[in-house]
Amino acid sequence: MADSYHHGNLRQALIDAGIKIINENGEENLSLRKVAAACDVSHAAPYAHFKDKEELIEAIKANVTDRFMDKLLKAIEGKPTADAAIIAMGRAYVTFFSKNPDYFVFLFGKQNITAHLKMNKEYKGDYPPFLLLRRMYLLHLEENGLEKTVEEQEIELIKIWSIVHGMASIACMKGVKSSFNWNDIDERLLT
């Protein structure tokens, strides 16, 4: 691989550079030209790998979501019951965004989680964290011998997700000063 003209793996380099910029300078400072410059490449080079800026951003989102899923999976690892796993997952959910408010804004700021899901076929159109939650929830029903209609299940799932996602959202609000310690969620908060 000649280092001179062809970069080698510019696509991934652009994604990494994008994440770095978001981490260090916030999303508002992410521009195609800066990402390109960070990779020592001309300002139009990204167009060989991404249709437009949106497509690069979606690729970055998919990357961040993968890291997010890693945290969630690691959190439920080895938990004895589904209940414990759900609690741990909720904790990890809020903690992840509490530590990285920029990621929350970046992932959900435009409220459009579909696009970067379509890229990862593996996800089959459903939001991975939600799929994981549903799996744990069904396990919870099984473990406790509970029977619920599909509608009841959906309502409870939405409720759990709403609490956790809402807490993450509120925790990320710069204006909300609360004595609440988001990194150590009280169990009374989770069901």
Place this chain on the structure above:
Amino acid sequence: MADSYHHGNLRQALIDAGIKIINENGEENLSLRKVAAACDVSHAAPYAHFKDKEELIEAIKANVTDRFMDKLLKAIEGKPTADAAIIAMGRAYVTFFSKNPDYFVFLFGKQNITAHLKMNKEYKGDYPPFLLLRRMYLLHLEENGLEKTVEEQEIELIKIWSIVHGMASIACMKGVKSSFNWNDIDERLLT
């Protein structure tokens, strides 16, 4: 008021034009120059009323938040108990953003609710919808003769707000297709 040079009430006109653009073309199409053009004014005219684009946006946010508060206040109007008022408020909260997803993104997209609060001194640094919720919650404790520590109160308040705000957030996600009818929230969802 001479119509030729001085506009008369350009400040409010810019805010109104900004809201109109967001409604019709989405937030991504809101630019200072377009707002100025919509008011038949040169592209630098807004700088006589706003320090920068951010300040105009904050003014618009304050305006939208006022409308939001109107809906919430109208929702709890005439409710017999605090419990009923809280349910009604939650419903109105989700309904408002379910009908106007663009507003949700606009208000919370950058997760910064402080700035436009500082402009409305009246709010005294707390988020108005949250203040209203707290008032209703304290009324609820009083009506039912309940005693809670401040910490317990805070946790319950955050929990209620998280559910409602989280539901609004999820309802606004374009990717989430759910059989759930956000405009007619099931009571099982609210406490």
Place this chain on the structure above:
DNA sequence: GGTACAATCTTGACAATGTAAAGATACTAG
């Protein structure tokens, strides 16, 4: 090996945008 083709990257250009500086116009206090 050499040649056509595709992938990748560069250069140059353009329009939209935020913003600053300098000046024109209208309003207002004295």
Place this chain on the structure above:
DNA sequence: CTAGTATCTTTACATTGTCAAGATTGTACC
């Protein structure tokens, strides 16, 4: 009526996303 202030225009510039034309490199095929 005059000086000053608020408001608005004009001009200018840097940043940005995007496109088009061309240069460079890798690859498939003979």
